[in-house]
Amino acid sequence: MKKILLAIACVLTLTTLTTGCINDDFTTSSNDKLSFSCDTLSFDTIITLQGSATQQFVVYNKSSKQINISSIKVAGLSDARFYLNVDGTKAEEFHDIEIRGNDSIYIFVEGYLPETGKDEPVELFDRIDFETNGVQQSVTLRACGQDVIRLKDYTVTQNTTLRAGKPYVVYDTLTVMPGATLTIEPGVNLLFHDKAWMKVGGTLKAIGTQDKPIVMRGDRLDHVVGQYSFDIMSGQWDGIAIYGGSTGNEMQYVDMHSSTWGLQVGGVDQSRVALHMFNCVLHNSAEYVLLTANAWVEAEGCEFSDARYGVVAFIGGKIRMTQCTFANYYLFSTIEGPNISWVIQDEDKTFSPLDCIIDNSISYGMGYDVNIGDNEGNNIYMRNCLLKSDGEDDAHFINCVWEGDPKFYTVREDYIFDYRLRNESDAIARGNRSYCPEKARYDRYGNDRFAGNGIDLGAYVWVEAPEDDPQ
Numbered sequence: 001m002k003k004i005l006l007a008i009a010c011v012l013t014l015t016t017l018t019t020g021c022i023n024d025d026f027t028t029s030s031n032d033k034l035s036f037s038c039d040t041l042s043f044d045t046i047i048t049l050q051g052s053a054t055q056q057f058v059v060y061n062k063s064s065k066q067i068n069i070s071s072i073k074v075a076g077l078s079d080a081r082f083y084l085n086v087d088g089t090k091a092e093e094f095h096d097i098e099i100r101g102n103d104s105i106y107i108f109v110e111g112y113l114p115e116t117g118k119d120e121p122v123e124l125f126d127r128i129d130f131e132t133n134g135v136q137q138s139v140t141l142r143a144c145g146q147d148v149i150r151l152k153d154y155t156v157t158q159n160t161t162l163r164a165g166k167p168y169v170v171y172d173t174l175t176v177m178p179g180a181t182l183t184i185e186p187g188v189n190l191l192f193h194d195k196a197w198m199k200v201g202g203t204l205k206a207i208g209t210q211d212k213p214i215v216m217r218g219d220r221l222d223h224v225v226g227q228y229s230f231d232i233m234s235g236q237w238d239g240i241a242i243y244g245g246s247t248g249n250e251m252q253y254v255d256m257h258s259s260t261w262g263l264q265v266g267g268v269d270q271s272r273v274a275l276h277m278f279n280c281v282l283h284n285s286a287e288y289v290l291l292t293a294n295a296w297v298e299a300e301g302c303e304f305s306d307a308r309y310g311v312v313a314f315i316g317g318k319i320r321m322t323q324c325t326f327a328n329y330y331l332f333s334t335i336e337g338p339n340i341s342w343v344i345q346d347e348d349k350t351f352s353p354l355d356c357i358i359d360n361s362i363s364y365g366m367g368y369d370v371n372i373g374d375n376e377g378n379n380i381y382m383r384n385c386l387l388k389s390d391g392e393d394d395a396h397f398i399n400c401v402w403e404g405d406p407k408f409y410t411v412r413e414d415y416i417f418d419y420r421l422r423n424e425s426d427a428i429a430r431g432n433r434s435y436c437p438e439k440a441r442y443d444r445y446g447n448d449r450f451a452g453n454g455i456d457l458g459a460y461v462w463v464e465a466p467e468d469d470p471q
Contacts, residue, residue, distance in 0.1 A: 026098075027065040030133050034069070035060040041128075043111050043143035044222035044229075045121050047169065052111040053222045054085075057139065059107060059130070061099035067132060069097040072107070075127040075138075081112045082126055082141055113145035119165045121146045146221065148191070156180045156202065164188050164212065169219050170237075176202040178245065186212035186253070191219035192237030200242045200249065208253030210279075210446050216240075216256040232415050234308075234332060235260045235286040244294070247272040253444065257283040262307065267295030270318040270352065277302050279444040279459075283417070286332070288313050294351040299324055300440035303419055303459045306330045310337030310367065316344075316351025321358045323431075323440050323449070325419050325459040328365035329412045335367040342371055344378050355379045359435035362386045362406050362427055362458035384432045386457050401430050406458060421462040428462045429454030 037058040046052040061067045073093035074082045085108035086094050099105055109128075116122040121144040130137045146167065153172040158180050162168060164187035171193045176182045180202040184190070186209045192198075208214035218236025223229050230236060239259040242249055244266035254277075256263065262285035267274045274295040282289035285307040290297075296318040304311045305327045312326060326339040340363055344354045362385065363369035369387045375396040382397050386404040393400055404426035409418035421427055433455050441449055447461035456462045 025065045027063050027067055028133055029063075030135050032061075032063040032065070032067060032133065033135055034067070034130055034132055034137055035062055036137075036139055038139065040140040040142055041109060043141075045144045045146050046111055046113050047219065047221065048113045048115045048145045048147050050112075052113075052143070054108050054110050056106055056108045058104050059099065060104045061101060064101045066098055066100050069094075069099070069130055069132050071095055071129070071131040072097060073129055074141075075129050077126045078124045079114045080124045080126055080141075080143060080145070082128075083110045083112070084108070084128070085110075109141065111141070111143050113143060115147050116145050118147060156182045159183070161185060162188050162190075167191050169193060170196045170198070172196055174198040176200045176204060178202050181205060183207070184214055186214065188214050190214070190216045191221075192216070192259075193219050194236065195238055197238035198240045200240065200246050203246060204240075204242065204249045204251070206251045206254050210253060210442075210444065213253040213255050216254065218258050228415055231258060232284070232331065234258055234284045234306075234330075239263060239285070242266065242275060242295075244268045247274050249275040250277075251275065251280050252278045254280045255283075256281065256289075259285050259289075261285065261287040262289040262291065265290075265292045265295045265297055267293065267317055269294070270296040270355070272296065273298060278439070279442075281305070281444070284330075291315075292317055292319065300437065301443055301459050303327070303444075305419060306417060308333050308336060310335070310341045311339045311365075313337075313341040314343070314354055314356055316354050319354070319356040319358070322360050322435055322437070323443075323457075323459060324358070324361040325406075326361065326363040326365075326369075327406075327408065327410070327419050328367050329410055329417065330366070331412065331415070335365075338368050338370050339363045339365055340370045342380060344380070353379065357381045357383070358385060359383045360385070360431035360455060360457050364388045364404075364406050364408070366412075383435060384430060384457065386427045386430065399432065401426055401457070419458070420460040421456065421458065423462075423465055425456075425462060427457035429456060431455030431457050 043052050083090050124143050126141040128139045148167050148169045151170045155175045157177050161183040163185050167189035169191045178201040184206040206214050220230035236258045239261040240263045242265045265275050275297045277299040279301040281303045283305045287309050289304050289307045290312040293315040294317045298320045301323045303325045311328050328339050369389050384399045386401040391402050406427045407422035407425040443461045
C-alpha cells in the first residue's frame with residue numbers, strides 16, 4: 001500500500017513540475033521580436049492646447065520565454081506631446097518592461113498638441129520606439145490638430161459677427177443681450193462644451209449657404225466606438241434658448257445636433273416673427289429638437305429628427321411650416337411622445353391659442369405622428385402631409401397620405417439617419433404646388449422642387465436612384 005501511495009505521489013509531483021511551472025528564462029535572441037495590434041495608432045481630430053481621448057494598443061510576446069523590453073519611448077519627431085501609460089504609470093519613456101512568454105501588455109497613449117496657426121486641421125506624426133535584445137521596432141502615431149477660438153462665458157452686448165475660419169468652442173454660456181445682434185457667417189463651426197448653451201435675448205442671424213452650412217454641435221471630435229463619431233450621441237451640450245421678446249431671428253442652412261433640450265423659442269405675442277428657419281437640420285436631442293411657447297415660428301425645407309420626448313412641441317403661438325420632415329428613430333431610449341405635439345391652449349390661458357398650419361410635410365418614425373384628440377374648433381391644419389397613422393381626411397387633415405411610408409434611407413441599427421426618399425416612397429409628387437413658396441424652391445442639397453412632375457413631400461426632393469442601387 002505504501003508503495004502505491006508513493007508511486008501516486010511521484011506521478012502527481014512529476015505532473016505538477018511538467019505542467020504547472022512557468023518558464024522564467026528570458027530570451028536574448030534577436031529573432032524573438034515583439035508583435036503589435038497595429039502598426040499605426042491614429043487619433044481623431046484633437047483640439048490643440050487640450051488633451052486627447054486615450055487610445056490603446058497591445059504589445060505581444062509570442063516567444064515561449066519571457067522578454068525584456070529595454071526601452072519604450074516617444075521619438076519626439078514633432079511639437080506634439082504624447083504620453084504613455086504602462087502598468088499604471090504615465091511617462092514618455094520606460095525601461096526594462098517584462099512580458100511573460102506568450103503573453104501581452106496594453107499601452108495607453110494620450111496626445112497634447114500645440115497650436116498650429118492654421119484654420120484647418122493639421123496632420124502630425126510621431127513614433128513610439130521599442131528596443132528589445134538590440135532590435136529596434138516602432139509604432140507610428142498619427143493625429144490631426146485643430147486650432148480653435150475659445151468663447152468662455154461670452155456675452156454679446158453690441159452687434160457682433162462670428163466669421164468662418166477656426167471653429168469656435170463655447171464654454172458655459174454664449175449670451176446675446178437685448179438690443180444686440182449676433183451674426184454667424186456661412187461656414188462657421190460652433191462647438192459647445194459639455195453643459196454649454198446659447199441664450200438669445202437680442203437677435204440671432206445664423207445665415208449659412210448650401211456649400212457653407214453653419215454647424216452647431218458638441219466639442220467631442222473623437223469617436224465613441226469604432227468608426228462612429230460622437231455625432232451620434234445626444235446630450236453633449238445643452239441647446240439654444242430664444243427668449244420671449246426676441247424677434248427677427250433667422251436660421252438658414254444650420255445643422256444643429258446632439259444637444260440635450262434642442263432649440264427652445266419663447267414669445268410674448270404673435271405680432272412679429274420670433275424665428276424663421278430655412279433648409280435647417282435640428283437632429284438628435286435628449287428631449288425635443290424644437291420646443292416653442294407662444295411664439296410665431298416659420299420653417300421651410302427643414303428636417304426635425306430624432307428626440308426622446310418627440311421631435312417638436314408647440315405650446316400656443318403661431319406655427320407655419322412647409323416642406324418639412326418630422327422623423328423619429330431616436331437611438332438611446334424609448335420614444336415618449338408623438339413626432340408633432342401641440343398644446344392648443346393651457347388651462348390657465350398663459351399662452352394664446354395655437355394657430356398651426358403644416359403643409360407638404362412628412363411625419364413618420366418609430367412613434368406615432370401627432371397628438372391624438374379632437375381638433376374640432378381649433379385652428380390646426382395639416383395639408384398634403386404623409387402620416388404613418390391609419391386615418392382619414394377631415395376639416396383639419398386635408399388631402400393627406402394615410403398609412404404612407406416615405407421609405408427613408410435611414411437604417412437605425414447601422415446608425416444611418418438619412419431622411420431622403422427612396423424610389424418607392426409614398427411621398428413622391430404628393431404635394432400641393434400652391435403651398436410651396438418660391439423661396440423654398442430648392443432643398444438643402446440644391447435640388448429643384450419644381451423640376452419634376454409634382455411636388456415631393458418633406459424636406460428633400462426625391463432623386464431617382466439607379467435600378468441597381470441596393471438602397
